[in-house]
Amino acid sequence: MSTEAASRRGVPDATVARLPGYLRALTALADDGVVSVSSEELSALAGVGPAKLRKDLSHLGSYGVRGVGYDVTMLAAEITEVLGLARDWPVAIIGMGNLGRALAAYRGFATRGFKVVAVLDHDERLVGLRAAGLVVQAMADLPALVREQGLAIGVIATPPESAQDVADQLVAAGVRSILNFAPVVLSVPGGVDVRKVDLGTELQILAFLAQQRTVPTTRTAEVS
Amino acid sequence: MSTEAASRRGVPDATVARLPGYLRALTALADDGVVSVSSEELSALAGVGPAKLRKDLSHLGSYGVRGVGYDVTMLAAEITEVLGLARDWPVAIIGMGNLGRALAAYRGFATRGFKVVAVLDHDERLVGLRAAGLVVQAMADLPALVREQGLAIGVIATPPESAQDVADQLVAAGVRSILNFAPVVLSVPGGVDVRKVDLGTELQILAFLAQQRTVPTTRTAEVS
DNA sequence: GTGTGTGAAAAATTTCACAGCT
DNA sequence: AGCTGTGAAATTTTTCACACAC
Numbered sequence: 001m002s003t004e005a006a007s008r009r010g011v012p013d014a015t016v017a018r019l020p021g022y023l024r025a026l027t028a029l030a031d032d033g034v035v036s037v038s039s040e041e042l043s044a045l046a047g048v049g050p051a052k053l054r055k056d057l058s059h060l061g062s063y064g065v066r067g068v069g070y071d072v073t074m075l076a077a078e079i080t081e082v083l084g085l086a087r088d089w090p091v092a093i094i095g096m097g098n099l100g101r102a103l104a105a106y107r108g109f110a111t112r113g114f115k116v117v118a119v120l121d122h123d124e125r126l127v128g129l130r131a132a133g134l135v136v137q138a139m140a141d142l143p144a145l146v147r148e149q150g151l152a153i154g155v156i157a158t159p160p161e162s163a164q165d166v167a168d169q170l171v172a173a174g175v176r177s178i179l180n181f182a183p184v185v186l187s188v189p190g191g192v193d194v195r196k197v198d199l200g201t202e203l204q205i206l207a208f209l210a211q212q213r214t215v216p217t218t219r220t221a222e223v224s
Numbered sequence: 225m226s227t228e229a230a231s232r233r234g235v236p237d238a239t240v241a242r243l244p245g246y247l248r249a250l251t252a253l254a255d256d257g258v259v260s261v262s263s264e265e266l267s268a269l270a271g272v273g274p275a276k277l278r279k280d281l282s283h284l285g286s287y288g289v290r291g292v293g294y295d296v297t298m299l300a301a302e303i304t305e306v307l308g309l310a311r312d313w314p315v316a317i318i319g320m321g322n323l324g325r326a327l328a329a330y331r332g333f334a335t336r337g338f339k340v341v342a343v344l345d346h347d348e349r350l351v352g353l354r355a356a357g358l359v360v361q362a363m364a365d366l367p368a369l370v371r372e373q374g375l376a377i378g379v380i381a382t383p384p385e386s387a388q389d390v391a392d393q394l395v396a397a398g399v400r401s402i403l404n405f406a407p408v409v410l411s412v413p414g415g416v417d418v419r420k421v422d423l424g425t426e427l428q429i430l431a432f433l434a435q436q437r438t439v440p441t442t443r444t445a446e447v448s
Numbered sequence: 449g450t451g452t453g454t455g456a457a458a459a460a461t462t463t464c465a466c467a468g469c470t
Numbered sequence: 471a472g473c474t475g476t477g478a479a480a481t482t483t484t485t486c487a488c489a490c491a492c
Contacts, residue, residue, distance in 0.1 A: 014483055016432050020425040024407060038451060047409035050451095051485060058453055066452040066491045083428050084435025091427070102326035103423070108407065112424045113431065153430055176437065177430040179423075183248060183332065185271035193433045195426050199327070199403075200336045201244040202419050203315070204307050206377055206401040207337065208240050209417045211308030213400065238461060262473065274473095275463060282475055290469045290474040 011082065015056040019079050021046045022053070026076040038069040085113035090151045092175075094139075094166050095158035096121040096131050099181060103157055104132035117149045122162060139166075142173035153177040160184045167194075235306065239280040243303050245270045246277070250300040262293040309337035314375045316399075318363075318390050319382035320345040320355050323405060327381055328356035341373045346386060363390070366397035377401040384408045391418075 025045035029037060043053035057063060057070070063078050064070045080086055091114050093104050104119050120137045121127065127138045137145075145151040154170040156163050156178060163182035170178060171192055178194045180186055183201075186194050249269035253261060267277035281287060281294070287302050288294045304310055315338050317328050328343050344361045345351065351362045361369075369375040378394040380387050380402060387406035394402060395416055402418045404410055407425075410418050 012483075016429060017425075019432075020422075020428040021409070023428070024424075025409075040451080045409065049485080051487095052483090054452065055454080055484080062453070064452050067450045068492070069451070082432070084431045085428065089427070089431050089434070098326035098329045102322035105322045106423065108424055109427075112428065114427055152434060153427065177434045179426055179430060185245070185249075185269065191437070193430060195430055197421055197423070197426055198244075199330065199421070200248075200332055201241075202403055202421055203313070203333075203338055203377065204244040204247075204309065204336065205240060206403060206417060206419055207308045207313050208243075208306070210313070210376060210401045213415070236460075264473085273463080275465095276461090278474065279462080279476080286475070288474050291472045292470070293473070 011059045015059050016083075018046070018048060018052075018056055019083055021048075022056070023076060023079045023083065023085075026072055026079070029072050030076060034072055036069045037072055039064070042070065080113075083113075088113055088115050089153055090115055090117040090145075090149050091153045091155060092116070092118040092120060092142075092145060092151050093155045093157055094120045094122075094170070095156060095162070096123075096126050096136055097157065097159070100157035101131050103155060103181075104134065114153070117151060118145050122158070122166070139169055142169055142175075146174040151175060153179065155179045155181070156186075157181045235283045239283050240307075242270070242272060242276075242280055243307055245272075246280070247300060247303045247307065247309075250296055250303070253296050254300060258296055260293045261296055263288070266294065304337070307337075311337070313338050313377055314341040314369075314373050315339060315377045315379060316342040316344060316366075316369060316375050317379045317381055318344050318346075318394070319380060319386070320347075320350050320360055321381065321383070324381035325355050327379060327405075328358065338377070341375060342369050346382070346390070363393055366393055366399075370398045375399060377403065379403045379405070380410075381405045 025042055039050045039054045043050040060078055060082055063075050091109065093100055093116060096119055104116060109116055118137050119131050119134045120139055120141065122139055126136050129136050152175065154175045156166050158166055160182045163180060163184050164186055167178060167186045167188055171188055176192045180194055180196045183198050188194055249266055263274045263278045267274040284302055284306055287299050315333065317324055317340060320343055328340060333340055342361050343355050343358045344363055344365065346363055350360050353360050376399065378399045380390050382390055384406045387404060387408050388410055391402060391410045391412055395412055400416045404418055404420045407422050412418055
């Protein structure tokens with residue numbers, strides 16, 4: 001019954017991208033014992049405008065009370081449901097370089113509905129060693145992980161040269177969700193979702209914005 | 225002269241966000257000795273549609289030749305210019321935990337117009353130790369870094385509890401570009417740009433998409 | 449009175465399709 | 471003939487403003 005508007009297709013992408021932020025804010029409020037929030041307060045915590053928040057939430061259904069606000073616990077539960085975080089998602093991290101090890105050690109997976117069930121590396125010399133409490137496995141173990149652990153999400157933390165190869169192996173093993181930290185565009189068959197996190201891109205965007213501050217604007221004959 | 229449409233305000237945000245991808249593809253092509261590309265080829269390498277690529281590039285000016293394509297070197301130079309990467313941007317990484325050390329060790333800053341000039345940590349016990357070839361500095365050194373090294377970008381890789389505090393110190397020291405890896409919404413004064421990279425958010429979006437595949441669609445009475 | 453939910457308007461982004469330059 | 475550059479259309483996202491429920 002918690003599924004209604006929830007499972008209906010039609011939550012806009014832009015909204016989905018903001019739901020994790022709302023969930024985080026709600027979780028923090030719940031931890032502080034707060035029972036109810038207004039769109040004004042919640043939106044401030046999430047760093048968006050109140051109107052946007054209300055519009056976003058309206059796509060999930062009516063979980064607020066007019067004149068009052070939103071029930072923190074109930075709304076958090078609903079967003080958890082919509083995002084599919086009611087269950088735990090088994091995650092594997094591939095590539096035990098600096099980044100891979102840092103990701104493996106990252107606490108916060110557990111608290112957000114994810115469980116790192118394996119770390120793997122292409123390099124035979126690393127297989128068998130321990131990283132963040134897990135034994136590094138070989139790439140050949142992927143199919144078994146999918147079969148036996150229900151592995152659903154692969155995180156690629158390899159150098160760019162190996163990323164496509166790893167992606168192919170993940171797909172072949174049946175993984176259909178990939179988070180890619182390597183600075184390359186992966187090509188995958190339809191039905192597989194890839195999201196990319198790229199440090200370089202973010203810095204370059206910051207550089208653009210910083211430069212624009214320095215050279216404010218070319219006065220483009222704004223003589224009215 | 226390389227500045228024309230380049231420095232004019234009015235490059236859409238969505239376009240700016242894609243320029244780093246184009247630049248990366250162009251750099252790879254140049255390394256392979258390719259002289260000219262069509263929008264079709266370049267867009268495929270960057271993972272977007274050809275029409276979108278052409279529209280994006282049109283905001284920078286006319287750098288293609290009809291019937292031929294784009295000059296790889298020239299276009300790369302132009303995008304470099306527009307993004308403000310003609311100069312090197314001094315970067316500091318704050319927080320020498322797992323993630324901070326991984327970021328500090330990340331090669332790829334140098335090749336993209338950034339230089340890590342300092343790594344710092346709030347913890348006095350880490351100050352003076354070495355991380356990725358740099359001596360860890362104290363937070364109190366920030367103003368000097370800005371003054372003497374021209375530090376322009378701060379990367380926050382601390383636990384969430386300290387992130388706002390670090391942001392405040394960065395801003396106080398004069399840094400106006402922040403890349404935040406901590407899962408919190410930072411509040412900063414106007415004129416300061418913050419971009420956020422959040423592993424948890426990306427995974428949660430993947431979970432949503434994966435779940436939607438599982439429960440394709442609630443058949444919403446599509447009886448036509 | 450108060451704050452949500454939402455149509456409608458505005459703005460931004462994407463896609464189309466073709467004129468125009470080489 | 472071939473491929474860019476771009477108006478115009480289509481789509482998505484954001485913002486507004488107010489009726490409505492409590």
